[in-house]
Amino acid sequence: MFPAVPQGLFGNPQDLLGWIMQIAWLLMFMVMIFWGQRIQMLTMLREVGGSLKRLEFMKDEGRKTAISTIKEIGKPKEDPTARVDQFLEYVAFPPVDLDPSGIVWKLEHVLDVRDIRFKDDVKRMAPEASESQINNLENMLEAALLLNIIHKVVRHFYLLGKKTMSLYIIMQVQMVLPLLMQEAKAIASSLRAFTYEQPIGDGAGALVAAKLMYGHEKSKIAKDIVMAKVPLEGRTAYVLKAEGPGGNVGKPGDAIKRIIEENDGKIATIITVDAAQKLEGEKPGEIAEGIGVAIGGPGVDAYKVDETLLKHKIPMDALIIKESLGDSYAQMRKEIVDAADVAIERIKRLILERTKVGDSVIIAGIGNTVGIGQ
Amino acid sequence: MSEKAPPKRISSSFFLAIIFIVIALSVIALFQGMTAFIDGRINEGSYYIVIGLGSLALSAFMLFQTKRAMPQLMIEPERVSTTILCNKCGFKNLRDFQRGDYILKEAEPCPKCNEKMMIASIYREVKEKEKESF
Numbered sequence: 488m489f490p491a492v493p494q495g496l497f498g499n500p501q502d503l504l505g506w507i508m509q510i511a512w513l514l515m516f517m518v519m520i521f522w523g524q525r526i527q528m529l530t531m532l533r534e535v536g537g538s539l540k541r542l543e544f545m546k547d548e549g550r551k552t553a554i555s556t557i558k559e560i561g562k563p564k565e566d567p568t569a570r571v572d573q574f575l576e577y578v579a580f581p582p583v584d585l586d587p588s589g590i591v592w593k594l595e596h597v598l599d600v601r602d603i604r605f606k607d608d609v610k611r612m613a614p615e616a617s618e619s620q621i622n623n624l625e626n627m628l629e630a631a632l633l634l635n636i637i638h639k640v641v642r643h644f645y646l647l648g649k650k651t652m653s654l655y656i657i658m659q660v661q662m663v664l665p666l667l668m669q670e671a672k673a674i675a676s677s678l679r680a681f682t683y684e685q686p687i688g689d690g691a692g693a694l695v696a697a698k699l700m701y702g703h704e705k706s707k708i709a710k711d712i713v714m715a716k717v718p719l720e721g722r723t724a725y726v727l728k729a730e731g732p733g734g735n736v737g738k739p740g741d742a743i744k745r746i747i748e749e750n751d752g753k754i755a756t757i758i759t760v761d762a763a764q765k766l767e768g769e770k771p772g773e774i775a776e777g778i779g780v781a782i783g784g785p786g787v788d789a790y791k792v793d794e795t796l797l798k799h800k801i802p803m804d805a806l807i808i809k810e811s812l813g814d815s816y817a818q819m820r821k822e823i824v825d826a827a828d829v830a831i832e833r834i835k836r837l838i839l840e841r842t843k844v845g846d847s848v849i850i851a852g853i854g855n856t857v858g859i860g861q
Numbered sequence: 862m863s864e865k866a867p868p869k870r871i872s873s874s875f876f877l878a879i880i881f882i883v884i885a886l887s888v889i890a891l892f893q894g895m896t897a898f899i900d901g902r903i904n905e906g907s908y909y910i911v912i913g914l915g916s917l918a919l920s921a922f923m924l925f926q927t928k929r930a931m932p933q934l935m936i937e938p939e940r941v942s943t944t945i946l947c948n949k950c951g952f953k954n955l956r957d958f959q960r961g962d963y964i965l966k967e968a969e970p971c972p973k974c975n976e977k978m979m980i981a982s983i984y985r986e987v988k989e990k991e992k993e994s995f
Contacts, residue, residue: 732963
C-alpha cells in the first residue's frame with residue numbers, strides 16, 4: 488500500500504503510523520530550523536509577561552497600601568488618590584556630570600530639594616500625621632514609587648520586544664529579570680514594615696547605636712541625627728544615629744563633621760556600623776570588620792566623612808552586619824537583632840585595641856531607624 | 862497590605878478543556894501501545910507509547926504551569942514578635958507585635974519587681990529550609 492522508505496528512527500516505517508512519525512519528525516526539524524529563534528523569543532516573552540503580571544500586582548498593592556494608610560493616619564479632607572498617583576510618577580534628575588568637580592554638593596542639593604518636596608507633599612496628603620508618621624509615609628510612598636518604576640521599565644522592554652520581535656531587546660530584560668524580581672519583592676515587603684512602623688533590616692547600624700546610647704542624654708546634632716556622649720571602656724564615645732522611631736536616615740556626614748570640628752580633630756578613631764548586602768552562601772547577621780567609612784546611600788555623606796577624616800588624619804574602622812537585599816528592606820530578622828549585641832562587643836574590643844584611656848571616639852550607627860527609638 | 866491576590870482568572874476553562882482532552886487521548890494511545898505490544902506488533906506499540914508518554918508529559922507540564930501561577934501572586938504576611946525586658950530583674954516577655962511598638966520604648970511595669978520595662982527587640986523569625994552547605 489505504501490512505498491518502502493529507509494529505516495527511520497522508530498524502526499521500519501512500513502505502515503501508516505510509521506509515515507506519520509517520519510513526516511512529524513521532518514516537520515519538527517523544519518520548524519526548528521526556520522522558527523527556532525522565534526520560538527525561543529516567544530518563550531522568553533512569556534516568562535517576562537508572567538513576571539510583569541506579578542510586578543503589576545505588587546505595584547497595585549503598593550499604591551493601595553499607600554492610599555489606605557494615608558487615609559487612616561492622615562485623615563485628609565479630600566481623597567488623596569490623585570495626589571498619590573501624581574507622587575508615583577515623580578522624577579528627579581541628577582546633576583550634569585560632564586564636569587565632575589563639585590558634583591557631590593550639586594547631588595546633595597538635588598537630594599535635599601527632593602526630600603523637602605516629598606515631605607511637603609506628604610504633609611498635604613496627610614495633614615493629621617505626626618512628624619514620625621510623615622517620615623514613615625514618605626518611606627512607604629518611595630517604596631511604592633520604586634515598584635512603579637520597576638514595573639514601567641520591565642513593561643517598556645516587554646512591549647518593545649513584542650513590537651520589534653528583536654531577540655536582543657527581549658534578552659536584555661529576560662537576563663536581569665531574576666534580580667529585578669528579587670528587588671521588587673524586597674521593596675514590596677518593606678511596605679508592611681513602614682505601614683506598621685516595624686524595624687527593617689537596614690536599621691541594624693541604628694539599632695547598635697540605639698543600644699549604646701540608651702539611658703544617656705541625647706541632643707540633636709544635625710538634620711534628623713541624635714547624638715549621646717557615652718562613657719565606654721574609659722573613653723568618651725560620641726554615639727550617633729538617625730532620630731527614631733520614624734523612618735529616617737538623617738545626615739550622618741554632617742553630624743560626624745561637626746563632632747570632629749568641635750573637638751578640633753582630636754578624635755582617636757571613628758567606627759561606622761552599617762548593614763551590608765551579604766553574598767549568597769553567607770549567613771544573615773554575620774559581622775565583618777574592616778577599615779573605611781561604612782555609609783551606604785548615594786555617597787554624599789560618605790564623601791563628607793572621607794574629606795574630614797583626611798583633613799585631620801583620623802583613622803576609621805567599619806563594622807558591617809551582613810544580610811540579603813530582601814532582609815534589608817523587610818522587617819528585621821532575629822539573627823540581625825542578635826548580631827547587634829555581638830557588634831557592640833566588637834566595638835568595645837576595637838576601642839580597647841586601637842585607642843587609649845581618655846581618648847574620644849565616634850560611633851555612628853547608619854541606616855533607616857524606622858521602629859527604633861533612642 | 863492585603864495578603865490575597867485579586868481574583869484574576871489566569872487560565873481559561875477552554876484551555877483547561879484542551880489539556881484534559883489531550884490527557885485522555887494520551888491515555889488511549891498508551892492503551893493502544895500496550896495492546897499492540899501484547900499482540901506482537903512491537904514497532905506500532907513503540908509509536909503509540911512514545912506519542913502517549915510525550916503528550917501526557919506535555920499536558921501535565923501545561924497543567925502544572927497554570928496551577929503554579931496563582932500562589933506566586935500572593936504576599937505572605939510575616940509574624941513579627943516584640944520582646945519586653947525588665948532591666949532590673951531581667952524578666953522577659955515575648956508577645957506579638959502591636960501597632961505603636963518600637964525598640965527602646967517604655968512598656969508596662971514589670972510583674973515581678975514593678976519597675977518600668979522597655980521593648981528590647983522587635984523581629985521576625987525566618988525558618989530556613991535545609992540547604993546544601995558549601
